[in-house]
Amino acid sequence: MMWYRPESFRLGGANQAHLKVDGLSAGYGAFLVLRDLKLEVKPGLTVVLGPNGAGKTTLLKALNGLIPRQGTVLFDGEALPEKTNEIVEAGVALVPEGRQLFPQMTVAENLELGGWLVPKAERARRLEQAFSDFPKLRERATQLAGTMSGGEQQMVAVARAMMCAPRLLMLDEPSLGLAPRMVDELLGIARRIADAGTTVLMVEQNVKKALAVADRGYVLERGTLVASGPARLLARSTVIREAYLGADKDPATGTTNAADAVNRRKAVAAT
Ligand SMILES: Nc1ncnc2c1ncn2[C@@H]1O[C@H](COP(=O)(O)OP(=O)(O)O)[C@@H](O)[C@H]1O
Numbered sequence: 001m002m003w004y005r006p007e008s009f010r011l012g013g014a015n016q017a018h019l020k021v022d023g024l025s026a027g028y029g030a031f032l033v034l035r036d037l038k039l040e041v042k043p044g045l046t047v048v049l050g051p052n053g054a055g056k057t058t059l060l061k062a063l064n065g066l067i068p069r070q071g072t073v074l075f076d077g078e079a080l081p082e083k084t085n086e087i088v089e090a091g092v093a094l095v096p097e098g099r100q101l102f103p104q105m106t107v108a109e110n111l112e113l114g115g116w117l118v119p120k121a122e123r124a125r126r127l128e129q130a131f132s133d134f135p136k137l138r139e140r141a142t143q144l145a146g147t148m149s150g151g152e153q154q155m156v157a158v159a160r161a162m163m164c165a166p167r168l169l170m171l172d173e174p175s176l177g178l179a180p181r182m183v184d185e186l187l188g189i190a191r192r193i194a195d196a197g198t199t200v201l202m203v204e205q206n207v208k209k210a211l212a213v214a215d216r217g218y219v220l221e222r223g224t225l226v227a228s229g230p231a232r233l234l235a236r237s238t239v240i241r242e243a244y245l246g247a248d249k250d251p252a253t254g255t256t257n258a259a260d261a262v263n264r265r266k267a268v269a270a271t
Pocket residue numbers: 028031033050051052053054055056057058059
């Protein structure tokens with residue numbers, strides 16, 4: 001059995017939401033990580049690529065109200081609220097880095113927490129829909145989340161976010177630490193969610209696989225966007241090919257990791 005319903009997802013919207021960010025700066029206290037970012041998340045799947053420490057998580061935290069931000073963020077033409085609960089109510093859901101499930105709670109309880117904002121009857125309806133969208137989670141409904149594998153936990157985290165019936169789903173490195181087959185399933189799910197009409201913004205270090213499922217992409221390095229474009233063109237662009245898809249890729253996996261790539265660029269710059 002697959003992890004997801006093969007047709008399409010019923011949770012989430014067919015609303016094709018649009019996020020427009022201009023002059024976004026954010027950081028921690030006096031330490032500014034992101035400087036003056038301009039980006040657009042159109043309907044479909046947008047990926048933000050970048051090495052460890054580039055500011056990818058900081059970007060999603062700023063958009064989710066977990067840290068303060070400066071600049072303009074328009075969600076379907078209206079200013080995105082600044083408080084997390086209002087952002088969730090506006091239709092934005094985040095699957096955080098490292099999943100952050102409640103390990104001592106069951107799969108069903110974790111999913112129900114994703115629907116904390118909605119009335120009980122609607123929450124029950126969404127839980128039923130989540131089990132229909134992710135059939136394997138129904139089998140695991142009473143399992144403690146902490147006893148599941150990393151990939152299984154990531155499925156729960158995605159399903160939990162979908163319990164908010166978001167118009168924009170943000171995913172923070174869903175493939176991190178997963179076996180290659182689970183990476184493919186997770187990225188496939190992100191693609192299907194986007195195809196079903198929920199706009200998806202995903203940050204990833206797995207450049208090759210992320211660009212293969214995305215419509216558009218941005219490259220973030222040291223808090224600044226250095227490249228952007230349609231995913232197919234980006235995969236062929238010089239900045240991506242030289243930095244991330246170089247000839248010296250890992251022979252075991254056939255992939256390059258973004259941190260190695262930046263180190264290579266630094267080495268090239270130093271010569
Ligand atoms: N809570 C925090 N307090 C201070 N600095 C932080 C915090 N979280 C991240 N940073 C710093 O912000 C920068 C970007 O981190 P992050 O957004 O997590 O990058 P990425 O997700 O791309 O790996 C790094 O220099 C990191 O050390």
